[in-house]
Amino acid sequence: MATTKELNVEDKLRAIYDLQIIDSRIDEIRNVRGELPLEVEDLEDEVTGLSTRLDKLKSDLVTIEEQIKNKKNAIDDHQAAIKKYTAQQKEVRNNREFNSLTKEVEFQELEIQLAEKQIKELKASIEHKKEVIANSKEKLDQKTTHLKHKKAELSDIMAETQKEEAFLIEKSAEYEALIEERLLAAYKRIRSSVRNGLAVVSIERGASAGSFFTIPPQTQVEIAARKKIITDEHSGRILVDASLAEEEREKMQKLFAHL
Template sequence: MTNTKELSVEDKLRAIYDLQLIDSRIDEIRNVRGELPLEVEDLEDEVAGLSTRSEKLKGELEVIEEQIKAKKIAIEEHKEVIKKYTKQQESVRNNREFNSLTKEVEFQELEIQLAEKQIKEMKASIEHKKEVISNLKEKLDAKSSHLKHKKSELDAIMAETQKEETFLTEKSAEYSAQIEDRLLAAYNRIRSSVRNGLAVVSIERGASAGSFFTIPPQTQVEIASRKKIITDEHSGRILVDTQLAEEEKEKMEQLFSKF
């Protein structure tokens, strides 16, 4: 259990602003990586998909080549049967037997023609699949090279920032533990709903940072008194005074300067 109940409002404001500065620094680090992790993931999926398709086609080629071999064996068998029937025709006793053997020969010849036609079609299929495999290889080589480059780029960025990000993530958890649940929940809710992730902002030139809406002087005095937590009525962000913000920024800069 943390001793969050013992914190004064000012301490709470300092803690929540410190947390914001740490989380914003983590955001900056992650923005440097940008879309790279997703790009690498997409490229890995593409390479895997192309490899799978290529292997599948190679497997189909092997099946077709085996089928061609089987057809060629069948053709030779048909030819042997034709030889046998042709020889038998030499010793037939009547026209009926001769005609019967002739029909058998014709049937075997048709089977040969059909097998030859199928072999021709299968060879055409092989050529087409080989062309597809060749194109896939070109694509695969290009994508693999691109993936290698992107991974190298990502690894270099990760090597530079991973240690700092890990350290700051631990600090974020540490500072979060000092903040009462309701305030932390509000911080996380605001942070997730705004584009730049800023849930706590300071007063700049009479308005909340990043906003064009002026804060009434009386409200500015209340914010500077640090007696209660005040939110911007337009954006919902938690507000801190300029002096507190500068003091905490200076403190956090010392933390960040370790890297």
């Protein structure tokens, strides 16, 4: 390919229109993927979050079961203490000692009642946790299945388009190298500011493609002469004549056909 210095205006117009065709094709490929990569990423985050929550819930369950076990052991200790104090009451020598042991027995009985109440509450908590775990597991299974399908979908699209996209990115860089820095900067600025990414458009039925504003006849003649870079005063887009555009589209189609 010729160097930047050797390009005349027509060659510049052809090069920048070719670049537009290539970049638009890259846009199309990426639009096919759309939000899928982000969707996959979000699903992966959701699955990770749900897995972490499920692990925490299961850990909580183990902790609660351990607490119930400790409460039951405490009840056994309190019952043993009651048995001991009751036995001691039979051997006391006065009412003061007997009453003191009675208070100890009552205290142990209150501790047993409290422990039993706490066990009941802990068992209710276990049932609730199990329900939450079941719901979380169901949701995790659904999200994991959904993620698997979306990954497969993305993988299929990537397999179909990766080679073409890599080729086009390489070609885009080649054509960028042909275009002078100031013109390339203008092209990139316009591309980033318009929704469809079209910075270079052809004249169609007296107006720039995609625009309702008519190009004055004298301007159309100047565009067709290909002697200077002309932009649309309304959109700022670089304008090329329909014949040049058609020739370059055919050329690019042959280039794409080899993929």
